[in-house]
Amino acid sequence: MKNYFTLFPQFNRAFLFVIVVCGLLMSGSIKAQLPTAQQIASKMKVGWNLGNTLEATWVPRNSFGTTTQAAIDSVKKAGFNTVRLPVAWFYHSDTITSKIDVAWLANVKKVVDYCIKDSLYVIMNAHWDTGWLENRVNTANKDIVNKRQQAYWTQIANYFKDYDQHLLFAGANEPNVSDATGMSILLSYHQTFINAVRATGGNNSSRTLVIQGPSTDISNTDKYMNTLPIDQIQNRLIVEVHYYTPWNFCGLNGDASWGKMFYYWGKGNHSTTDVTRNATWGEESDMDKYLGLMKTKFIDKGIPVIIGEYGAFRRQLSYPSSQALHNASIEYYYRYFVKSAMSKGIITYCWDTPGGLFDRSNATIIDHGVLNAIMQGAKDATTGLALLNDDVIDLYPNPFKSTITLKVNHPDAINRIMVFDRLGHRVETVEHAAIKNPLALGSLLKPDMYIVQVNEINWTKSFKVLKMK
Numbered sequence: 527m528k529n530y531f532t533l534f535p536q537f538n539r540a541f542l543f544v545i546v547v548c549g550l551l552m553s554g555s556i557k558a559q560l561p562t563a564q565q566i567a568s569k570m571k572v573g574w575n576l577g578n579t580l581e582a583t584w585v586p587r588n589s590f591g592t593t594t595q596a597a598i599d600s601v602k603k604a605g606f607n608t609v610r611l612p613v614a615w616f617y618h619s620d621t622i623t624s625k626i627d628v629a630w631l632a633n634v635k636k637v638v639d640y641c642i643k644d645s646l647y648v649i650m651n652a653h654w655d656t657g658w659l660e661n662r663v664n665t666a667n668k669d670i671v672n673k674r675q676q677a678y679w680t681q682i683a684n685y686f687k688d689y690d691q692h693l694l695f696a697g698a699n700e701p702n703v704s705d706a707t708g709m710s711i712l713l714s715y716h717q718t719f720i721n722a723v724r725a726t727g728g729n730n731s732s733r734t735l736v737i738q739g740p741s742t743d744i745s746n747t748d749k750y751m752n753t754l755p756i757d758q759i760q761n762r763l764i765v766e767v768h769y770y771t772p773w774n775f776c777g778l779n780g781d782a783s784w785g786k787m788f789y790y791w792g793k794g795n796h797s798t799t800d801v802t803r804n805a806t807w808g809e810e811s812d813m814d815k816y817l818g819l820m821k822t823k824f825i826d827k828g829i830p831v832i833i834g835e836y837g838a839f840r841r842q843l844s845y846p847s848s849q850a851l852h853n854a855s856i857e858y859y860y861r862y863f864v865k866s867a868m869s870k871g872i873i874t875y876c877w878d879t880p881g882g883l884f885d886r887s888n889a890t891i892i893d894h895g896v897l898n899a900i901m902q903g904a905k906d907a908t909t910g911l912a913l914l915n916d917d918v919i920d921l922y923p924n925p926f927k928s929t930i931t932l933k934v935n936h937p938d939a940i941n942r943i944m945v946f947d948r949l950g951h952r953v954e955t956v957e958h959a960a961i962k963n964p965l966a967l968g969s970l971l972k973p974d975m976y977i978v979q980v981n982e983i984n985w986t987k988s989f990k991v992l993k994m995k
Contacts, residue, residue, distance in 0.1 A: 560691040562761040563734040567830035570647050572864070572904045573608040573875030574601055574883075575835060580634060581612035581653035590633040596889040598640040604884075604891060605901045608647035610834055610875045611637060612699065614655040615678050624677035631685050642692055649736055649834070649875075650686075651696035652678065659715060660701045663708050672718045679722035687728045695723060696736035696766060696834070703740030709750040712740060717755040724758050734762050742768040742834065748819040754829070765824050769836040769863070771816065772808030775855075776838040789847055791838070791855040792862060794988060799975070800847050814866050821870040833867055837877040849950025850977040854988040857899040861986070864903030876900060899986075919980060925992040929966040932978070937963040939982050946977040968993055 579591045601609065611634070618630035634650070641648045654660055662671050679697065686693060697719030703712050716737045723730050737755065739747025744767050754763055770776040775788035789803035790796050796804040820831045838859045843849045860876070867874045876896075880886055883893050891897055920933040934940055940961050945954035945968065953976070954967060967978065971993050978989045 560729055560732040560734070560762075563764050563830050564761060564828060566647065566691055566694070566734050567764065567832075567871075567873060570608040570832075570873045571868075572606050572900060573610060573649075573832070573873055574606040575610045575612065575875050575877045576637070577612060577877050577882075578879040579612075580637065581614045581655065583614050583617045583654075583656055587618060587627075590630075591637075592886065593637050593640065594886070594889070595640045595643065597884065597886040598637075598644055598646070600884055600889040600891070602644040602646060604897055605904075606646070608649070608873065608875070609641050610649045610651065610696075611641075612651055612653040615652055615682070616655045616658040616674070619678070624674050626678065626681050631681070635685070638686070638689070638693065642689070645692070647692050647694070649694045649696050649832070650682075651699055651736070651834075653699045655699075659698055663701050663703050663711050663715070665707075665711065668711050668714065672714060675715055675718045676722050679719050680726065683723040683726040683730045687726050687730050690729065691734065694734045694736055694764070695719075696738070698738045699834075700742045700768065701738055701740065703750070704746060706750055709740050712738075713753070713755055720755055720757055720763075732759050732762060734764060736764045736766050736832065736834075738766045738834075742766060744769065744816045744819055748823055751823075761828070764830045764832055765820075766832050766834045767820060769816070769833050769867075770838075771812070772805060775805055775808065775859070779841075787841070789841065789843060789852045789855065792858045795851060795855040795858060797848060797851055798990065803847060810862060810866075813863060817867050817870050817872060820872060825871045830873070831871070832873045832875065834875050835877040836863060836874060843950075845948055848948050848975070848977065850946030850948070850979075851988065851990065853895065853946075853950055854977060854979060854986075857895045857986065858988075859899075860896050861899040861903040861906070864900050865906040868904055868907035902986075919987060919989075921978065921989050921991065924989075925994045926968065927994050929969045930978070930991055930993075931964045931966055932980070933964045934961075934980070937961045937965075941981045943967070943981070944979045945971070946979065948975055 576593065579593055582591070598609070613634055615626055619626045638648055638650065652659065658674065659671055675697070679695070683695065697716055701712050701715070703709055720735055723733065723735060739751045747765070747767050751765070757763060772788060774785050775791045778785070778787045781787055786802060788805040789800065791805045792809055824831050838856050840856050841852060843852055864874050876883070878884065881892065883891065883897055885892050922931055924930060932943065941958050943956040943961060943965070944952055947953050953971060956965065956967070968976070968991070973993050973995045976991050976993065978991055980987050
């Protein structure tokens with residue numbers, strides 16, 4: 527060997543280096559180094575949930591859903607670059623041994639691959655799944671939950687260990703915790719999750735992992751989540767919370783003893799006639815305050831935050847309630863929320879189910895209004911533009927008898943002007959090419975209450991107007 531190196535001295539160091547590196551690779555002592563959580567978070571923009579699909583425990587166990595590559599393609603084309611996959615594991619496993627059905631793992635992989643093919647970031651979680659974890663954050667169930675958590679994530683992490691940084695794991699969904707004792711038990715579940723994933727090695731040694739705040743509630747998370755679990759590698763954790771505030775507006779489907787349903791939300795969207803349905807809390811200032819808590823507690827300290835779920839769902843209203851004003855409130859909610867969250871560095875994932883934003887069977891968009899609101903909110907956050915400068919629009923007289931005049935400072939920036947009746951039916955439309963300053967509206971309308979909606983590239987504004995006899 528001595529003579530060999532004498533004859534080829536220029537290759538000595540390089541050859542030795544290659545031998546050493548190859549030996550280390552074969553021994554498995556070199557770990558892949560995926561990007562940090564902060565680096566990944568900086569690339570995640572607008573997120574979407576594949577809801578009521580892989581986590582559905584109300585369908586037969588051999589029913590693997592109808593997600594297709596075309597459906598995921600439509601999500602990517604709509605402007606989303608990150609997807610959250612809620613997944614049930616307990617439902618598809620042996621409840622004694624905790625062995626996950628191999629066919630189920632393969633089905634989940636198929637959907638992950640659809641997303642990876644489109645260069646989407648993917649957060650794959652352990653969802654509600656009969657509540658095996660999230661309803662059992664207590665001392666009595668601590669040991670069995672940790673044992674199951676260890677078993678599941680060892681299997682999942684091994685199965686997906688070769689995926690790159692585009693795949694993230696989330697250890698739970700909405701763990702039911704409302705005090706410090708529950709928080710300490712939840713931290714043990716998170717610790718088990720992290721340890722199980724890291725022990726599988728390879729890319730999992732540095733994969734970014736997502737841990738949930740108590741009940742994924744912002745107030746509880748701010749109050750009780752004062753420490754994070756220990757990780758063997760720095761800067762690979764993301765904190766997750768959810769946002770459905772106020773629930774009266776976002777999801778309440780019937781008046782309750784503690785409060786009534788809200789139909790109207792946000793500046794300029796309150797009804798003057800259906801006043802008991804106006805939001806009385808949880809509007810813009812509250813939203814900014816709650817989201818600001820996560821910025822101060824985590825993001826300002828270098829810990830990324832995602833809103834794993836948020837949404838406000840349309841109701842079908844009847845007179846005397848205003849469908850048009852409710853629709854405007856829903857879209858404004860999405861837009862303001864995304865803008866507020868993203869401007870604070872928080873990544874948002876809207877909750878969506880079949881028949882919501884997308885028709886998954888034919889890969890088309892159903893709710894253009896909400897989708898446009900989400901994307902415009904993201905643009906607002908990026909550009910820093912205000913949602914509306916109230917001085918740019920003048921609408922008079924109101925009430926009116928023949929026509930109402932609309933004046934805009936920059937009519938060339940208006941995309942469309944629409945007028946809706948009480949039931950939400952569009953009764954008049956003026957497209958961009960026909961918009962002038964001033965513009966007369968309503969000449970053919972019957973006496974009644976209407977909503978005039980002005981759509982500009984950076985904002986949408988709705989006005990209530992009354993045509994009199």
